[in-house]
Amino acid sequence: MAIYRRETFVDAPFEDVWAFHATIDGLDALTPDFMNLEIERVIGPDGDTDPEILEDGSRIEMSMRPFGVGPRQHWTSVVTERTEDDGAAMFHDVMEEGPFPTWEHTHRFFADGDGTIVSDRVEYELPGGALGRAASPLGWVGFEPMFRGRHKKTKELLE
Numbered sequence: 001m002a003i004y005r006r007e008t009f010v011d012a013p014f015e016d017v018w019a020f021h022a023t024i025d026g027l028d029a030l031t032p033d034f035m036n037l038e039i040e041r042v043i044g045p046d047g048d049t050d051p052e053i054l055e056d057g058s059r060i061e062m063s064m065r066p067f068g069v070g071p072r073q074h075w076t077s078v079v080t081e082r083t084e085d086d087g088a089a090m091f092h093d094v095m096e097e098g099p100f101p102t103w104e105h106t107h108r109f110f111a112d113g114d115g116t117i118v119s120d121r122v123e124y125e126l127p128g129g130a131l132g133r134a135a136s137p138l139g140w141v142g143f144e145p146m147f148r149g150r151h152k153k154t155k156e157l158l159e
Helices: 014-021 024-030 129-158
Strands: 002-010 038-043 059-064 073-085 088-097 102-112 115-125
Touching: 002 129, 014 024, 014 088, 014 102, 014 115, 014 129, 024 038, 024 129, 115 129
Parallel strands: none
Antiparallel strands: 002 115, 038 059, 059 073, 073 088, 088 102, 102 115
């Protein structure tokens, strides 16, 4: 399985950066416009719709239409783990339905002085069977603009 990683220092307190990323509003704000994201439904682990915090067990149903090309791609992501300790936090989400055979995204946050290190790690497999698996290491070409934009937007909104 291929892995994409990106890490950025954000000159903002850990508590603020973590709180922002732990909500659906954070996801919406950080997804680049070219992805044409629509959040269709969010369900908390207790069945509540539109939970304030994305807790372990939360389900996010969304669709995207990158660059406005082709049909909308429907995607269901489930938060499978969420932890928070003093100065460190993470959540892990797994694509349950969507365009990729495999997509597991780990978001990590670490206090670093007065700032925060934001780290993304995605384990993925491109669609297309054997050919997609063979081409998966090249996926960073498509992921880099999206994650670079997410990290840049985090800095813009929180610094």
